Amino acid sequence: MSNNQFKRGELYSVINGVASTAVARRLQKNFRNAGLEITIEQWSILYHLWKEDGLSQQELCTRTFRDKASITRLIDNIEKLGLVERIASKDDRRVNLVYLTDAAKPLQEATYNLANQTMNEALQGISKEEIEIVKSVFQRVYENSK
Amino acid sequence: MSNNQFKRGELYSVINGVASTAVARRLQKNFRNAGLEITIEQWSILYHLWKEDGLSQQELCTRTFRDKASITRLIDNIEKLGLVERIASKDDRRVNLVYLTDAAKPLQEATYNLANQTMNEALQGISKEEIEIVKSVFQRVYENSK
DNA sequence: TTATATTAGTTGCATAACTAACTATATGTC
DNA sequence: GACATATAGTTAGTTATGCAACTAATATAA
Incomplete structure (x- = not known):
């Protein structure tokens, strides 16, 4: 068993969906704070x-x-x-x-506005190129794993 | 409401955790197939x-x-x-x-081996540089959203 | 055209997530 | 020392997830 191999990319954090759940939780809170009960x-x-x-x-x-x-x-x-x-x-x-x-x-409009705002906050300091790479990696990881 | 803004980076897919859940499901299946009931x-x-x-x-x-x-x-x-x-x-x-x-x-050893194998499959065709970028973006998205 | 296989959706069962309210122990302040 | 506050963990209630077994409708093949 090679810990070194396992740590390549720390995909462990992908498995836990750290970033995605953080954004999702934030958006959920924003919904609730705005009185949107979904x-x-x-x-x-x-x-x-x-x-x-x-x-x-x-x-x-x-x-x-x-x-x-x-x-x-x-x-x-x-x-x-x-x-x-x-x-x-x-x-x-x-x-x-x-x-x-x-x-x-x-x-629709209320949640779109909140989603926009939440995502813009989440994406602060992240370039369009980086986002493109993340999307591309996600797509390939998904295809590789299904 | 600006759909264009909203689609920047299709962060919607991040929120749904598409890639991470695909890997997690795959690993879960591999655990089950190997008789590991966790x-x-x-x-x-x-x-x-x-x-x-x-x-x-x-x-x-x-x-x-x-x-x-x-x-x-x-x-x-x-x-x-x-x-x-x-x-x-x-x-x-x-x-x-x-x-x-x-x-x-x-x-420990059995699951590490399965995790390694699952991740290597998930990461096929993805470079170390891309993984580094994903990790970095995840970290910043997490910090921005907590 | 009848038998078989496939597809869309539902239900039962188990695990897991979050919030909020709660108990018990520790800490800090007067 | 006494009272307020903070921290670690548990419990109740609701929502969501996945798998497997099921029903009903459609498509395929003999």
Whole structure:
């Protein structure tokens, strides 16, 4: 066993998702402080629906890197909040399409502003080139690991 | 609201921890396939204890970026598996020191090997310079966000 | 066209995360 | 020494995650 090899890149910190959870926690706090009673996980679903409404649950699995069961329950909870509704697809009766309700619309601008602000703070002192490298590394790590 | 600003760096993917969860899931699978019945969260605690045995729960909070409650239950579960034990500190009776049991020792080499292998696979095609940049960015994002 | 396999979604079970409220011990100040 | 404050850890309550087993609908193949 080679500790030296293991420490190459200290990927241990990647596994723990240190940076990502720190940003996520900060954003969650900012939501709460602003009186927005949603979790970042719920927000990550809304985020995709704001970009394209009426996605299937399966499509949300793919786009948010979660399994079917996680999406089922996340949608359950967001539906309870009255922010989305499931509508059965007419083309394929196995499929639920998830649509935003009117109640979700006002959340969009407020959360986008908070997300922008949170991310700008998180990214202070970090160049666009560095961000590009991180994105590129993430993509390759993801492809290598799935 | 500026979508353009928001997309700078697609930090959204950082928030979702795409890469880190992919590696973590892969490592978890490799543990299971090897008959090692521990979670990566449990392993992250053992990892720190293998480096330095007898840490306090508070110290484990700091080193693994978790809160007190999470550590309490993680230690509960690892203790149930018989891999660690809590021993009250003689210096400060509020403090629990967490010690590895003999049963935890054999796990070290097996899991280190799997972690090495998993990380090497995850890091294929990624240079040391890129890893250094990711580490550096992570550190700054963490500092900016805590 | 019937049998088989695949796909979308749900549910049960276990682990883990965070917040907030709580107990017990230590520390600091008057 | 007594009272206030800070620190270490536990517990309760809620949300989220993953796997595995399940149902229902669709697609494929004999």
